[in-house]
Amino acid sequence: xxxxxxxxxxxxxxxxxxxxxxxxxxxxxxxxxxxxxxxxxxxxxxxxxxxxxxxxxxxxxxxxxxxxxxxxxxxxxxxxxxxxxxxxxxxxxxxxxxxxxxxxxxxxxxxxxxxxxxxxxxxxxxxxxxxxxxxxxxxxxxxxxxxxxxxxxxxxxxxxxxxxxxxxxxxxxxxxxxxxxxxxxxxxxxxxxxxxxxxxxxxxxxxxxxxxxxxxxxxxxxxxxxxxxxxxxxxxxxxxxxxxxxxxxxxxxxxxxxxxxxxxxxxxxxxxxxxxxxxxxxxxxxxxxxxxxxxxxxxxxxxxxxxxxxxxxxxxxxxxxxxxxxxxxxx
Amino acid sequence: xxxxxxxxxxxxxxxxxxxxxxxxxxxxxxxxxxxxxxxxxxxxxxxxxxxxxxxxxxxxxxxxxxxxxxxxxxxxxxxxxxxxxxxxxxxxxxxxxxxxxxxxxxxxxxxxxxxxxxxxxxxxxxxxxxxxxxxxxxxxxxxxxxxxxxxxxxxxxxxxxxxxxxxxxxxxxxxxxxxxxxxxxxxxxxxxxxxxxxxxxxxxxxxxxxxxxxxxxxxxxxxxxxxxxxxxxxxxxxxxxxxxxxxxxxxxxxxxxxxxxxxxxxxxxxxxxxxxxxxxxxxxxxxxxxxxxxxxxxxxxxxxxxxxxxxxx
Numbered sequence: 001x002x003x004x005x006x007x008x009x010x011x012x013x014x015x016x017x018x019x020x021x022x023x024x025x026x027x028x029x030x031x032x033x034x035x036x037x038x039x040x041x042x043x044x045x046x047x048x049x050x051x052x053x054x055x056x057x058x059x060x061x062x063x064x065x066x067x068x069x070x071x072x073x074x075x076x077x078x079x080x081x082x083x084x085x086x087x088x089x090x091x092x093x094x095x096x097x098x099x100x101x102x103x104x105x106x107x108x109x110x111x112x113x114x115x116x117x118x119x120x121x122x123x124x125x126x127x128x129x130x131x132x133x134x135x136x137x138x139x140x141x142x143x144x145x146x147x148x149x150x151x152x153x154x155x156x157x158x159x160x161x162x163x164x165x166x167x168x169x170x171x172x173x174x175x176x177x178x179x180x181x182x183x184x185x186x187x188x189x190x191x192x193x194x195x196x197x198x199x200x201x202x203x204x205x206x207x208x209x210x211x212x213x214x215x216x217x218x219x220x221x222x223x224x225x226x227x228x229x230x231x232x233x234x235x236x237x238x239x240x241x242x243x244x245x246x247x248x249x250x251x252x253x254x255x256x257x258x259x260x261x262x263x264x265x266x267x268x269x270x271x272x273x274x275x276x277x278x279x280x281x282x283x284x285x286x287x288x289x290x291x292x293x294x295x296x297x298x299x300x301x302x303x304x305x306x307x308x309x310x311x312x313x314x315x316x317x318x319x320x321x322x323x324x325x326x327x328x329x330x331x
Numbered sequence: 332x333x334x335x336x337x338x339x340x341x342x343x344x345x346x347x348x349x350x351x352x353x354x355x356x357x358x359x360x361x362x363x364x365x366x367x368x369x370x371x372x373x374x375x376x377x378x379x380x381x382x383x384x385x386x387x388x389x390x391x392x393x394x395x396x397x398x399x400x401x402x403x404x405x406x407x408x409x410x411x412x413x414x415x416x417x418x419x420x421x422x423x424x425x426x427x428x429x430x431x432x433x434x435x436x437x438x439x440x441x442x443x444x445x446x447x448x449x450x451x452x453x454x455x456x457x458x459x460x461x462x463x464x465x466x467x468x469x470x471x472x473x474x475x476x477x478x479x480x481x482x483x484x485x486x487x488x489x490x491x492x493x494x495x496x497x498x499x500x501x502x503x504x505x506x507x508x509x510x511x512x513x514x515x516x517x518x519x520x521x522x523x524x525x526x527x528x529x530x531x532x533x534x535x536x537x538x539x540x541x542x543x544x545x546x547x548x549x550x551x552x553x554x555x556x557x558x559x560x561x562x563x564x565x566x567x568x569x570x571x572x573x574x575x576x577x578x579x580x581x582x583x584x585x586x587x588x589x590x591x592x593x594x595x596x597x598x599x600x601x602x603x604x605x606x607x608x609x610x611x612x613x614x615x616x617x618x619x620x621x622x623x624x625x626x627x628x629x630x631x632x633x634x635x636x637x638x639x640x641x642x643x644x
């Protein structure tokens with residue numbers, strides 16, 4: 001059976017995910033060292049050690065994401081996070097920065113290293129580079145690849161692959177996007193946040209609700225319509241055209257979230273080791289429900305039964321789901 | 332005091348006709364820039380239309396005394412893209428790495444440059460790249476002056492040139508999806524090269540008509556043109572060795588000359604900004620990132636290094 005890698009933003013979510021059948025949990029410390037650095041989220045050092053002990057006692061693993069890019073002059077904060085993850089008993093650290101990978105390989109050789117999606121390693125050559133240079137054992141693939149491309153990658157590499165199957169969908173190559181900081185000054189790479197709530201303002205205007213990020217209008221929804229969170233790349237914009245046919249719409253991506261449940265058999269066939277669920281910012285009830293659903297789907301696949309239909313539709317943002325880049329037509 | 336800043340012209344991110352490319356590099360040979368990076372960064376489908384210009388442009392630039400490098404793509408996925416990336420190492424020019432894929436095939440010991448699309452945020456990463464053979468590193472445009480100062484100082488110690496994004500629409504994101512084709516209701520595989528219609532990218536405004544972004548094929552850029560007009564002294568003091576100027580369609584040679592005048596102290600920041608505004612696409616400048624502000628902001632004022640960082644330098 002493929003490994004299910006589940007998010008935990010809090011110790012309670014970690015316990016809920018383990019109890020719902022997650023083989024592996026990923027989480028981060030409560031600071032800028034991880035890419036879900038949201039207020040009230042993540043683990044202090046004692047919580048991490050307790051969480052790892054809880055998971056290990058039930059046969060589950062814990063991966064610690066230290067996947068932002070250390071600030072010049074402040075690398076010690078990130079180095080300490082790696083040392084503390086090892087002390088807490090983490091089964092692996094998830095890293096993106098070259099300097100941090102080199103540091104971990106040299107100073108913590110016994111700690112397994114996974115390559116974060118924030119490194120956007122999108123082909124066999126670059127994956128083999130990370131494996132050879134830094135001893136990376138698993139790579140989380142960026143959400144820009146088709147299933148066929150994933151299968152081709154797995155034929156040319158020796159390390160494991162992990163792919164996203166559910167939750168928020170980045171349409172840009174991760175770790176290489178400064179859209180959020182262009183509008184707000186806060187970026188995924190440097191601050192572990194994207195389109196942060198601290199910079200969102202809602203206004204009742206002309207019969208609808210306008211959502212702005214750093215003063216830039218991301219979308220306007222009519223009264224009574226569900227208003228999705230104003231993530232920059234899911235916004236509604238207008239592109240003026242020289243030929244007069246202006247285009248208004250979701251220029252980058254619709255406010256849909258990823259659901260690749262139906263692709264589980266194809267991803268297994270493509271040689272994928274682990275399936276990842278996005279959402280460390282989600283509630284423990286959400287995490288438990290998604291984990292149960294995917295665990296059931298994986299068991300169905302292992303038993304040769306068909307995939308369950310749309311069990312998670314109500315958990316998707318804006319009620320719409322997409323298989324994203326896994327289908328070539330998405331491009 | 333560190334040596335004077337010089338100018339590097341980055342690879343053209345846009346899709347121009349071969350004739351326009353030819354004229355552009357012929358003219359650039361006579362401009363006051365020291366380094367030029369050629370090559371296709373954004374989309375491998377464009378390259379067959381203008382790659383025959385590269386050899387001639389290289390010869391002219393080398394003859395004029397410029398150092399020339401050839402860039403990789405920003406996002407390598409396809410098999411033919413991997414082959415083309417590996418083949419760059421055999422051209423005989425330094426490769427500017429904008430996707431780490433190139434390091435898989437680049438022979439150890441062969442010098443290379445690092446482009447602004449590689450995540451060089453800290454000392455550990457800079458050190459590792461220099462140990463692997465990097466001789467020139469253009470820092471990511473997102474970095475504030477504090478980070479730039481720390482990395483430029485380390486660059487000086489390590490003997491590597493440290494460059495900063497000096498002028499041009501900011502490369503904010505790269506994707507597997509082609510937004511230009513999407514705006515024309517086409518898929519990437521049937522794009523019919525619509526990005527070629529917009530020599531500086533196609534503007535994407537908010538629904539309240541705020542100028543915001545620009546799409547350029549699979550790349551998303553800022554609508555504003557980033558400019559270090561007010562930052563040249565601060566960057567020089569921080570130890571930055573070069574400013575990178577990114578091509579645009581209108582009067583680029585004049586823009587290069589204007590930056591050269593500014594670096595030489597012959598014109599003021601305000602003079603330079605006034606020269607730029609009529610020529611930059613969309614007419615807006617920004618310098619928010621270097622000041623630790625949001626990127627779209629235009630301060631019209633120099634950034635300063637935080638006292639605690641300055642103390643450690």
